[in-house]
Amino acid sequence: MGHIAAIGEPLRILGLASAGVLLRPAEDPAAARAAWHALPPDVHLVLLTPSAADALGPEAADAQERLVAVMPP
Template identity: 65%
Template sequence: MTHVAAIGERRRVIGLATAGVVVLPAEDPEAVRAAWRGLPADVGLVILTPAAATALGPGPLEAREPLTAVMPP
């Protein structure tokens, strides 16, 4: 079974925990990249805040796995 994770500013992602999402708060670009590198192998979808997506750059967003979705601003 795959899981869903969310990376980004705590205030934007914390509410997703109530839906069973693995929440990885990251307030700065280095924390975002560290959270991405530390994703569990069973994560199939990563929800990113716009700031987190910018910090990661296009590479992870264009990868086949895990799927990514960026929250609206």
């Protein structure tokens, strides 16, 4: 069974930890891209804040190995 990760601003993703989501705080675009590339292979769903999704651009949208969902603004 795969895991769930969240990438984005700490205040936006912090509450997901209580549901067992792997948190990858990212305050800026470079940190979001680094977090994306460092995700373990067993992560099957990634939740992105809108700014993290903007930082990743089509790379996240075109991901074949995992599902990606963008949080509402």
